[in-house]
Amino acid sequence: MQAGEEPRHVLVVDDSRAQRQLVSMQLKRWGYRVSECDSGQAALDLCRAQNFDIILSDWMMPGMTGLDFCREFRALGREAYGYFILLTSKSEKTEIADGLEAGADDFLTKPVASNELRARLRAGERMLAMQAEVLAKNKVIVATLVELQKLYDSLDRDLIEARKLQQTLVRDRVRDCGWARVSLLLRNSGRVGGDLVGSFRVDEDRFVAYSIDVSGHGVASAMMTARLAGFLTGSAPEQNLAFGKGPDGSHVLLPPEVVVERFNRLMLDEIQAEQYFTMAFAVVDRVRGRLWLVQAGHPHPILIRADGRIEQLGQGGLPVGLLPEATFERQEFAIGPGDRLLLFSDGFTECPLPSGQDFGQEGLIESLRRSAHLSGADLLEALVWDLARQAGSDSFPDDVSGVVIDLLPQEAGQHPPVPLVAQKAQPFLDG
Structure with missing residues (x-):
């Protein structure tokens, strides 16, 4: 991340405390702000209350699985996009397809290699940067359209009055x-x-x-x-x-x-x-x-x-x-x-x-x-x-x-x- 930028907020979700601490320690060392949850349901409740830039979630968890959590997370419809990475030992194509269908952006195989984790995080940051740029441009477009609509409405009112005046010629x-x-x-x-x-x-x-x-x-x-x-x-x-x-x-x-x-x-x-x-x-x-x-x-x-x-x-x-x-x-x-x-x-x-x-x-x-x-x-x-x-x-x-x-x-x-x-x-x- 660039100097002076606010650090990205990452949510780590895993029912294994040791695994959470290991991943969180690496993330903090790289300058990320980190939150942790021990279950999919707890993570979903936390996501309802605040936005996270990146989510690292284990696939296999008791209760709500990482796949279900990902699906429910996407259903929240938050404006700010969260880059979702599933941590899994699964490698079958059908299972990977299920993850993508549920809304996952990327996958990491457990045990997580440090260099691969960092590379996936950077890919996520690039995606978030592009999404933020698109959002900013969309806001400019929306603001411009609002101004144009106001201008159009004003012109339309004037044209309606002009039409009335023109009709008085006959x-x-x-x-x-x-x-x-x-x-x-x-x-x-x-x-x-x-x-x-x-x-x-x-x-x-x-x-x-x-x-x-x-x-x-x-x-x-x-x-x-x-x-x-x-x-x-x-x-x-x-x-x-x-x-x-x-x-x-x-x-x-x-x-x-x-x-x-x-x-x-x-x-x-x-x-x-x-x-x-x-x-x-x-x-x-x-x-x-x-x-x-x-x-x-x-x-x-x-x-x-x-x-x-x-x-x-x-x-x-x-x-x-x-x-x-x-x-x-x-x-x-x-x-x-x-x-x-x-x-x-x-x-x-x-x-x-x-x-x-x-x-x-x-x-x-x-x-x-x-x-x-x-x-x-x-x-x-x-x-x-x-x-x-x-x-x-x-x-x-x-x-x-x-x-x-x-x-x-x-x-x-x-x-x-x-x-x-x-x-x-x-x-x-x-x-």
Whole structure:
């Protein structure tokens, strides 16, 4: 043992007093601290009260044998390991196997040779040193895990609060403006996510709906969605990138392609984050019966006509925030009462199925056909349910979000206002 170290405590167990004294005298000469017992039961009772580093026990003793003592000693389950050496005249392989099975670490043949005893003790000390090192490292690991768990719990609480705040970005899941109803769905794959859906009214006859999917996952993406939501608020048109100042100083809606270009410049020139996002930005005008749409890398919006026909809209386009020279194209479609528009994130179409394929645009369309009779909010929930059914789990690998715009059928005798000035005027402020 090393100088300055506390001596190892050895318990010698033998029903022969002479044998105990002979072994104990050698151990004390080598610097060990020694205790003695004359029976297995007495040794076991002593081991219940204190720890011993090494135990030297005779095999053949009246009452409790050394083998039984070893078995009972291991059953105590003490944290501090005791190196157990059986002293025996037995040499048969089956008997040695019994000793190992009972928990013995080593064997010494009686009469015990001094040099062999010392060698076995040193082997035991090496084992105890390694075990102590492992225990010390385990304690460090456990302490570290406790600290990590505290940190995780703190972060998890923060993320739960962040999730609540993010959900407030979509306060009204269903918005009814009389002639149209907008239903929103936002379901994160984790505590927080990178999807954003929303809508706002421009005036009595127009409204805007959008669907955004920020690259990546987690807190950074969630923070980006919160920032983008601030630039698309209907309650503060002076902060909304979709509005510009008209000749009379009023806030006037910009063309959809200009809106997306403004977001592209914002991402590259001001925010300058290593992120980008895809977007579908739609303007619905009931007076003109028109839908204007820009698709910026987002999945193709789906238009369900009043007669049940399904059309995929858009031409793809580049994501927002990747290239400064990117341009975005506006598309125009006729739209009327009874039509339904669906904007959605790729959390639907790119969700993997057990077959190895993705849910896909076609899978979404088939799901839409089965649930087309449902209202907007119920339709979105049905799509999520069908996706979970086919995927075999409702824990999706990506955020799932969507917007359903229902142009409500006109009641008998009711006609939408068609002011001549509005028909002739430009629908957007010149960009």
